[in-house]
Amino acid sequence: MHQPAALSTCPSCEWPLESGDLYCGACGYDLSAAPEPPRDHPTLAVNGRPGDAAAPPAAPADWPTAPGAAAEPDNGLGTVETQDAGDVRVRDSADERNGQHVHHQNQSHSQNQRPGQGQGQDGRLGHAGPSSPSVPSSPSGQTGPTGPTGQGLDGRQGLDGVRGVGDGRDVPGVRDGLDSRDGRDGRGGRDGWDGPAGAGPDDYPLPAPDPRATAPAAAPAPAKVCVACRAGSVAADGYCENCGHAQPRERDHMEQELDAVAAVSDRGLRHHRNEDAFAISSAALADGTPAAVAIVCDGVSSATRPDEASLAASRAASASLEAALVRGTHPQQAMHDAILAAGEAVNALADEPVPAREHHPHQNAPACTLVGAVVTGGLLVVGWVGDSRVYWVPVDRTGPAVRLTEDDSWAAQMVAAGLMSEAEAYADERAHAITGWLGADAYELEPHTASFKPDRAGVVVVCTDGLWNYAEAAEEMAAAVPADAAERPLHSAQVLVGHALDGGGHDNVTVAVLPFPAAPRGAGSA
Amino acid sequence: MAIFSKSPVPQFTVDVYQNAYLPEGGREVNAIATVTSTGGGTIGSAVSAPHLYAAGAGPSAAVAVMVDCSGSMDYPPTKMRGARDATAAAVDALRDGVHFAVIGGTHVATEVYPGDGRLAVASPQTRAQAKEALRKLSAGGGTAIGTWLRLADRLLATADVSIRHGILLTDGRNEHESPDALRASLDACAGRFTCDARGVGTDWEVKEVTGIASALLGTADIVADPAGLAADFTRMMEAAMGKEVADVSLRLWTPMGVEIVFVKQVAPTVEDLTARRTEAGPRAGDYPTGSWGDESRDYHICVRVPGAEIGQEMLAARVSLVVPAADGTAQTLSQGLVRAVWTDDMAASTSINPQVAHYTGQAELAQVIQQGLDARKLGDLDGATAKLGRAVQLAGASGNEDTARLLSKVVDVVDATTGTVRLKARVAEADEMTLETRSTKTVRVKK
Structure with missing residues (x-):
């Protein structure tokens, strides 16, 4: 993770920095949000990784290739099915369990599933997707981790870890305390925080109160010092009493790590606020096996209150998914429903009165994109609306990386219609105009979902265009993902955000990293 | 927004x-601050219903009416008569309990x-006495x-009141003191009382009258026909009676x-x-705005x-409205924020706020009328x-009818859209003076 002392100049203004600087002395840039130097940290994991020892079933090399992957022989993803709104309805096993219907794009064969089997079984249903016409799917779905370890929703504990590093008091040193609370999972990746530069609390001039204690308390905090001029105190309205500069907001930089998923969101270098949002959770399926959920949303800047839209959508989708998965809903159906729930949450914003301060010349309904991924022991489900993306990057890099989503964008439509080449389309200034979004002024919400059954271990990268603009092709994305991404998802997310910032950080950057298959909780802890 | 239980404070x-x-490198920030005061929520606000105030129940106030009695007021004699009638009408509009002279x-x-x-305290008796005294007014000097x-300043200072206001009527140029002497008097009176100024007839100097009103934070206008004075004085006095905070x-x-x-x-003038x-x-820093009743004004910053x-x-x-508190500090009535956000979104950075554009036009309108x-x-x-x-183009485009x-x-308009005009060969002096005096009047943004 970022180590202020490791930076010799401010990434924003090139001002020379001193060891221990939290913010640039010249421009006030929050150094904790600075791109990490693209090198690895020497500090090694103390504890074993979930996949290293304690979870042999998930050992990457043991994942056989799905026979159904014939159409895309090398990606090993074994597409199970994709689905779009308005598809033909067929029943599948999940339906039988839930008395619900799932929409399937391709009305292929639907096999009955033995009742009571875990979610990993779904991979065997073999609803043929367009790229896997005749899948008797692999049994690998059953080889997923089945550890009976506590699969409750206590992953929420980790929510405490969500924090903005930039409010002037939350110095990186705090993180040590935060993380150590959660010592039970002993993630090696965390050690990235404790770099040799000694990011200990003593290195920072400011007190490092526990954010859990201070955030909800209305007690008058000690006067904050402006991060920009370091001379003025910060007024109640959030601006410096001396130089007038806005202070970093909580959402300027956010990080969160759970057992099997981590996410980082950053304002970037060119936008004045972060309009992206994410929500991650360690969910559990009905049979108690683990699942990880990541939702990433990108607020549409041309709409009103895009930041609120992305936050509402990510929270609604995550909550919907979590609840549906534990009930036993098929993950793909759950994703479909979650996107609809997110859409409703964003629509509801449009009805709220606009704060008086926001005198936007063109009032229009709040809107955002959404992309999400659910990872279980054997299944990978993605869903999206808009141009945020999911990439698959296998642990063994000899296998190909793949983009799993199709943008709802002008450029993608041009390419899909054969009117332009990809290069031409993305060079056009309209390339990023999106053709699908969540929001009250969307014509009709058409959630796209797809299921995959990868035959090998990998990581799922869920991101906004703030990242993929700097790593558009799947190979480029794979190159940006650290080799140990599956073991250190948070670190990888930080590195990917750093990649975007290094590239210019022209947009908000948000990325979630989910190792596949989902590891049982605590599998790697000592 | 600040809410105060003390009723006289709106x-x-x-x-x-x-x-x-x-945009990148952009440095100039423009904002329009609309300040609105609404009478403290009490029924019988001095503004909406002055007659509902019991004697002395309105904000305490003192008013001095200054009537030009120079020799020229007798040419024609209707001017002196009009001034007497107007002053009597103003006295009639005084709320009971208000100090006046x-x-x-x-x-x-x-x-x-x-x-x-001294100052008199308005009552039916003193109002009658005042009107009696007006009969003796004669022109000369x-x-x-x-x-x-x-x-007026000396007299108004004798009363312990919150609102001090003057009404000044002149018909001629300030010929018997130097401009510097008038300037010194205005500087001495500024901040001590507010004053509306009126010119009657067409022999007065527009810049003198508007200068007085500007320095003393009041209104200026022309009353070309002395017959219109009484109605104008009544309006002025009613407005003065409506002021609630100074x-x-x-x-x-x-x-x-x-x-x-x-x-x-930038609004109303x-x-x-x-x-x-x-x-x-x-x-x-503080910029004086005078006294406020139930009204709304716009400021361009x-x-x-x-x-x-x-x-x-x-x-x-940060834009705030403050009034001096009894202990010498300032009480903040309300506050707004002017922000600057740098973006590479050209669509966002190049758009001009409609209010800013409108008032930039209105200020230019006032300026080009003066220059013209x-x-x-x-x-x-x-x-x-x-x-x-x-000016014709701007007035037309902004709806300043x-x-x-x-x-x-003053001009024959050939095409208002393009601003094509011809100067009229003959222009009534009253029309030209009216245009000049009222050139600073603005309208608000069209809905």
Whole structure:
């Protein structure tokens, strides 16, 4: 993770920095949000990784290739099915369990599933997707981790870890305390925080109160010092009493790590606020096996209150998914429903009165994109609306990386219609105009979902265009993902955000990293 | 928004309209602050229903009426008669309990009523006495307006009241004292009482009358026909009776490194306040706005901020309304924020806030009318045509119909859209003076 002392100049203004600087002395840039130097940290994991020892079933090399992957022989993803709104309805096993219907794009064969089997079984249903016409799917779905370890929703504990590093008091040193609370999972990746530069609390001039204690308390905090001029105190309205500069907001930089998923969101270098949002959770399926959920949303800047839209959508989708998965809903159906729930949450914003301060010349309904991924022991489900993306990057890099989503964008439509080449389309200034979004002024919400059954271990990268603009092709994305991404998802997310910032950080950057298959909780802890 | 239980203090709100987005390297931030005061929620607000106030129940106030009694007021005699009638009408509009005096002005100032350096307290009896005293007013002598103002100041200071206001009527030029003497008197009176000024007939100097009103934060107007005086005086007095809080200042706090380009009142009239700043603590300054009743005014604030990186946001100014509190500190009535946000989104940074655009146009309208009339007086007919043509264009585009009508009495409009006009060969002096006096009147943004 970022180590202020490791930076010799401010990434924003090139001002020379001193060891221990939290913010640039010249421009006030929050150094904790600075791109990490693209090198690895020497500090090694103390504890074993979930996949290293304690979870042999998930050992990457043991994942056989799905026979159904014939159409895309090398990606090993074994597409199970994709689905779009308005598809033909067929029943599948999940339906039988839930008395619900799932929409399937391709009305292929639907096999009955033995009742009571875990979610990993779904991979065997073999609803043929367009790229896997005749899948008797692999049994690998059953080889997923089945550890009976506590699969409750206590992953929420980790929510405490969500924090903005930039409010002037939350110095990186705090993180040590935060993380150590959660010592039970002993993630090696965390050690990235404790770099040799000694990011200990003593290195920072400011007190490092526990954010859990201070955030909800209305007690008058000690006067904050402006991060920009370091001379003025910060007024109640959030601006410096001396130089007038806005202070970093909580959402300027956010990080969160759970057992099997981590996410980082950053304002970037060119936008004045972060309009992206994410929500991650360690969910559990009905049979108690683990699942990880990541939702990433990108607020549409041309709409009103895009930041609120992305936050509402990510929270609604995550909550919907979590609840549906534990009930036993098929993950793909759950994703479909979650996107609809997110859409409703964003629509509801449009009805709220606009704060008086926001005198936007063109009032229009709040809107955002959404992309999400659910990872279980054997299944990978993605869903999206808009141009945020999911990439698959296998642990063994000899296998190909793949983009799993199709943008709802002008450029993608041009390419899909054969009117332009990809290069031409993305060079056009309209390339990023999106053709699908969540929001009250969307014509009709058409959630796209797809299921995959990868035959090998990998990581799922869920991101906004703030990242993929700097790593558009799947190979480029794979190159940006650290080799140990599956073991250190948070670190990888930080590195990917750093990649975007290094590239210019022209947009908000948000990325979630989910190792596949989902590891049982605590599998790697000592 | 601040809410005070003390009823005489109205509620003030500040709404800021601006486009906060600046392009890379952008430094100038423009904002319109709309300040609205609404009478403290009490029934019988002095504004909406002055008659509901019991004696002495309204805000305590003192008013001095200054009537020109120079020799010229007898030419024609209707002027002196009109002035007497108007003053009587104003006295009738006094709320019971308000302190008042009538001053006769020539090259010296004379106490017409009540005399002895005192103020009368309005009642049916004193009102009758005042009107009786007015009958004795006669014309004769010169004009030294500064002396009138200084006497009004002395008299108004004798009452312990919250609102002090003057009404001044003149028909001629300030010939019997130097401009400097008048300026010194205005400086001495500024901030001590507010004053409306009226010119009757067409022999007075527009810039003198508007200068008095501007310095003393009141209104200026022309009453070309003396018969219209009584109605105008009644309106002025009613407005004065509606004032509920005095000495309100617009306080501007700006961060380090921010320069103030200008601060202007832009509605209901254009009034440049930039030079009238008094320092009020670190990086804060107060601009006087006088006394307020139930009303709304707009201010155009333009500041220059230090350049900043794309993605940065800063506060460019805090705009607040303050009144002096009893203990010498200032009480903040309401506050608004002017922000600056740097973006590389050209669509955001190049759009101009409609309010800012509108008032930029209204301020230009006032300026080109003034310049056009000045050019006309100097015989620069081409210059006058160009400026007044632009004025016609601006007035038409912004929906300022009153000003457009006044302009059409000075120029023949060929095409209002393009601003094509011809100067009228003969222009009534009253029309030209009316245009000049009212050139600063603005309208609000069309809905």
